[in-house]
Amino acid sequence: MQASSSPQEISTALPAILARHGHDGTRLMQILREAQEAEGWLSPALLTEIARAVGRPRAEVEGTAAFYSFFHTRPRGKYCVLWSDNITDRMLGNRELLKALCSKLWLEPGRLSEDGLVSVNTTSCTGMCDQGPAVLVNYRAITRMTMERVDAMAELIRNQVPLAEWPAEWFAVEDNVRRADILLSSRFEPGSALRAAVARASADGLVASNDRSVRESLPHGLVGPTALLDEIRLSNLRGRGGAGFSTRLKWEACRNAPLKEGQTRIVICNADEGEPGTFKDRVLLTSHADLVFEGMTVAAYAVGATRGFVYLRGEYRYLLEPLQEVLARRRAAGLLGRNILGIPGADFDIEVHLGAGAYICGEESALIESLEGKPGRPRIRPPFPVTHGYLEQPTIVNNVETFACAALIALKGGEWFATIGTRQSTGTKILSVSGDVERPGLYEYPFGVSVAEVLQDCGVTNCIQAVQVSGPSGVCIGQDELDRKIGFEDIPTAGALMVFDCTRDMFDVAHNFAHFFAHESCGFCTPCRVGTQIVARLMDKLASGHGSPYDINEMFKMHRLMQGASHCGLGNTACNPMIDTLTKFKPAYERRLKSLDFVPGFDLDAALSQARQMTGRDDAAAHLAGTD
Amino acid sequence: MNATTPPAKPKLRVATTSLAGCFGCHMSFLDIDERLLQLLELVEFDRSPITDIKHCGPCDLGIIEGGVCNAENVHVLREFRKNCKVLVALGACAVNGGLPAQRNHLDLRDILEAVYETEGGLAQGAHIPNDPELPLPLNKVHPIHEVVKVDYFLPGCPPPADAIWKFLTDLLAGRTPHLGHGLLHYD
Amino acid sequence: MSEQNSFLLDGEEIPFSPGQTVIQAAKAAGKYIPHLCWHPDFAPHGSCKLCTVKVNGRFGSACTTAATAGMNVDNRTPELDDKRRTLLQLLFVEGNHFCPSCEKSGNCLLQATAYDLGMMSPHFDHFFPDRPVDASHPDMLLDFNRCIMCALCVQASREVDGKNVFAMGGRGMRGRRVIVNSESGRLADTDFAATDRAANVCPVGVILKKRVGFAVPIGQRTYDKAPASIVEVVK
Structure with missing residues (x-):
């Protein structure tokens, strides 16, 4: 149970946290999260202490803390309730439930209650769209909220019942697998894919392009890695994160990247799954974690990596301990750690790092920045992660599902995989x-x-x-x-x-998405930082009935600017929902237009409200019509 | 009408006003000095401090100095927009709110309270004026393009007389106004 | 030979040496590519996007794109300058940029670039944010109303001054733009000095020296004498 901090608590909890992380500044995200879990919030004194302990400038540490939505640099309530605010949650009535909870607790959304007990707010999609409306309470996921649960929750909060004593069924997260194929139906035996990979001899004429990494850094005497890369090549596996980059090309580029003194290659599993409406990685990590970890290990074997990370989105905090248990089991079984499967020098281990509420960290270079303990701002590319990734080391970043596929390919072969799906999209x-x-x-x-x-x-x-x-x-x-x-x-x-x-109403859909992007823009580049705000304000203006065709033109103008000039994919695609719905569902916009003339973006009469209040006037001249 | 002389080209009708401004832009306008006479060959003034006409009639060109800080500013601005084919924002305050908009980060209620009730040196029983004759201030000061559609912008605090002259002569000659280095200023 | 070490910028051949970026090579050849966050003495940041050019038909930042032989770069086309004007307008409305009351006026790269590109109005609705001013330091003033997040102060303090007085803050529009390296958040509680490189690198009017704001009168300042398109190539 998180409570607000007292100075004594800082001195007891923090040293252990810092020691556990070796006072390592690259582990800042984990240190901040654990410190916050212990202390309730990240006070200025706490940040000073952490900065000193990890040997990084205090401003940088505060910069990281300030970047992530789930870090609190101001006192936070003993109960922090965040309603998932994806459009699917809204369709299931989350707004009414949020309002009801606020009124039962006598507070305004976004405001800490005066007694410091509770705050209620919204957050970006928490990945529970199939079992919403969902909330996070102190960053623990609760699904299927109802008015009855809201009543009960208000009661529990008012009585300050610790979260551990809340009804267990609230925290149940269902897999809801409705149709399973090779991945979701696999009864995978841990280690089987690795054994198959190691046993696989290099096939004649299919030796992967380059054997440099074998000479440089791979465990002596292994011929499996190139053979494994051949299987990946035969499989035609492409990235499952959406972009569809060839897995073989990525792995080969990493494998061929030269290592400097003291460097290793890195395998990162992107489990940030922040795209609203997506929740498959949650299920893979819940019920098929061995398959994913084995895929990572297979990848490490192929590229010659010794370190692996799972970057797990903060919304899936509840998965941390179960995943760590699976990792421990795998270590005990000789599937992780040193001399994997008894092969001398085959060393690889995986640790799970948690994000803290930043969609942008799904972008691979932002994810790497975050793993290094920094704000998740996408890097300038090139260089690409395959040559200069985590701490400048050759790094592959793949989606959870990609690793799961890779494990099956290692087990059953690339040709088998390529028979599934279509020519360009196998599996x-x-x-x-x-x-x-x-x-x-x-x-x-x-x-x-x-x-x-x-x-x-x-x-x-x-x-x-x-x-x-x-x-x-x-x-x-x-x-x-x-x-x-x-x-x-x-x-x-x-x-x-x-x-x-x-x-x-498709306008409502686009309106929700516009605010999502405005909230999640990292703020690095001008077009995205300001552009997403302008677009959200234009959508607000239309929603409140102040819109004109002028505003719709402005949206197209912002789209043209952001699409070309933004630093990364977030800004490039942030206008897509508006442009798509404007193209396909234009009447949803048109019926909101106030007039064909220019209409101000703010309510003129409301703009006199403070003066009316202070002068006590309510005469005709104390009001303004919206338009002439 | 004499058939041999071409009909005199009708003069363009121009209206000007200052909303939440200091009239500095109008002063700069007058600084075009003797060129005013040239201008008067081409234009005639409707509502303007020069004519003392109280309401704007149909015009070719409306020139607005100052931002929008109260209800009356809104009415005047709308009157101009309705009557003028072309509307020009003249000077920093019309273009981005200018000096008056520097109150925008403060809460209007706090400002009114401080100015009329709590600051030192106020008369006994001083209160926030509530005479219906007085226009109410808006929560924030807005540039004019946030309230009506504006066709041209001529920034500067004030825009130099040469910039105003260049702008107007371009416009009257049918060219899109263009100010080069030295004439375009935001300060 | 020239073919191996040159590229085309608006149709003109620009020589470059290996490792140079497009903007570096252009500047060396006396060609102006509008920019705000780029400074010749520092690594490119690539955030303002004013230097967006078209490289072989694709948009890219001139400050982060390596010059390569034979590339065809569009720079001062109406399309690109129009985008740059819009970017400037975005910067003007997201902050509080009141030039008449800013002592950086005339020495401000944001203002000068906007003049150069003929930005006549901020176009969008203003955000009018509430941003703090930090006047705690005896010699220096921080006015975050004008911050464009170029991070030059962060780089200068870290790399030249060895002090880390500043770090970029917040996410998107939230939080402080720049974080000051002290628990109080006040500049006075850092080791910042007026002689620091970071005290002299801000392209806009955020980091200002006290008591010398009007030592050079308006009208005789850097960009009064010549436009950004000339100053930024010569300097």
Whole structure:
């Protein structure tokens, strides 16, 4: 249970935390999180102490603490309630529940209660779209909120019942696997893929392009790595995070990157899964963690890495201990650590690092910055992580699902994998389906499945208006496009499908996404930092009935600017939801337009409110009409 | 009408006003000095401090100095927008709120309270004026383009007379106004 | 020979030496690429995006793009200058940039660049943020109302002064723009000095020396004498 800190507590909890992390400044994210879990918030004195202990400038430490939504540099309530605010949560009524909770607790959203007991606010999608409305209470996930649970929660908070004593079923997170294929149905035996990889002899004529890394750093006497890379090549595996980069090219580039003195190669599993509407990695890590870890180990074997990280989004904090248990089991079984499978020099270990509420850390270079204890701002590229990644070392960053695929490829071979799916998109894809369907959850299909087929399996009762594929930064497809196919040939996706039936207002969808991007922009570059704000304000203006065609033109203008000039993908794609819905669902905007003339972006009459209050006037001249 | 002489080109009708400004831009306008006579060959003034006409009629050109800080500013600005084919924001305050907008980071209630009730040197029983004749101040000061559509902007505090002259002569000659180095200033 | 060590900038051949970025080579050749966060003495930051050019038809930052032989770079095209004007407008409305009351006026690269690109208005609705002014230091003033997040002060303090007085703060529009290296957050409680390189590197009016604000009268300042397009190439 987190309580607000007293000076004594700082002196007892912090030294142990710092010692556990070796006073290592690159582990700042973990130190800050654990310090906050112990002390309640990151007070100025605490930050000074941490900076001193890790030997980094205090301003840098504060900079990291200030960057992440889940770090609190101001006193936080004993109970911090954050409502997941994805559009799917809204469709399930989260706004009403939030309001109800606030009124029961006598507080305003976003404000700490006067007694310092509780704050209630919203947060970006917590990855529970199939079992929303979801909340985080002190960063622990609670699913399926109802009005009854809100009543009970208010009671528990008022009576200051420790979180550990709250009803256990509230914290239950379901897998909701509705259709399983090779990944979700695999009964994977830990170590089997590694053994297969090591046993695999180098196939004639398929030796991977370069054997330099074997000479340089791979355990002596191994021929398996090149053979394994050949299998990855045969499989035609492409990244599951959405971009679809060739896994073989990435791994080979890392493997071929020269190492400097004291360096190693690094394998990172991107479990930041922040794209609203996506929750497949949560299930893979809940029920198939061995498959994922084995995939990472296979990758380490292929590229010659000795260190591995799982960067787990802060929203999945509850998975930390279970994952650490799996890792411990694997170490005990000789599948991690030194001399893996008894092979001398085959050393590799994995640790789980938690993020702290920053969508941008799903971008691989921002993720690496975060792993180094810094704010998650995407790096200038080139150089790319495969040559200059974690602490300047050659690094591969792959999606959770990619590693799971890699383990199966190591086990069953690339040719087997390539028979599944389509030519350009081999294997299967796990889709996270939420919104207006009867059975939200995970659906795994061979690539090439059409959206319509998926919808049929999910159970659609009402007429479909649109499907948002790949989250806010993806693509919004309309009724007449449902025959489009999931795959790199048509719709590349990390796998989120949010379904909207004909009763939904597509403007509301885009409005929600606009605020998501404004909240999540890292602020590094001008076009994204300010542009996402301008767009969110334009959408607010339209939503409040002050819009004109002028504002719609402005949105297209911002799109043209941000798409080319932004530093990374966030800014480049941040206008997609507006442009897609403006193109496909324009009436949703038009019926909000106030007039065809220019309309101010603020309420003129409301702008006189303070003067009215202070003068006590309410005469005609003390009011202004919205327009002439 | 004499058929041999071409009809005189009708003069453009121009209105000017100052909202939340200091009239410095108007003073700078007058600083075009003898060129005013040239200008008067081409334009005639509607509502303006020069004519003392109280309400703006249909005009070709409206020139606004100052930002929008109270309800009356809104009414005047709307009157100009409704009547002027082309509306120009003249000077820093019209363009970005200028000096008056530097109150924008403060809460208006705190300002009113401080100025009329709590600051030293106030008469006994001083209170925030609430006479209906007085326009109420807006929570924030806004540049004019945040309240109506504006066609041209001529920044400066004030814009130099030469900039105003260049701007107007360009406009009257049918060119898109262009100020080069030295004439374009925000201060 | 020239083909191996040159690229085209708006159709003109620009020589470069290996390792130079597009903006470095352009400056050496006397060509102006508008910029704010780039400074010839420091590593490129790549955040302001004013130096966005088109390299072989694709957008990129001139300060972070390595010059390569034969590349075709568009710089002062109407399309790119239009984007730059919009970027400037975004910077003007997100902060509080009141030039008439800013002592940096005339020496400000943001202002001079906006003049050079003919920015006539901020166009967007202003954010009018509430940002702190730190006047605690005896010799220096920090006015974050004008911060454009170029991080030059961070780099200068770290790399030249060896002090780490500043770090970039917050995320997006939230939090402080720049974090000062003291528990109180006050500049007076750091080892910052007016002689620091970081005290003399701010391109806008955030980091100011006290008592000398108007030593050089308005009208006789850096960009009064010549526009940014000339000053920034010569300096």
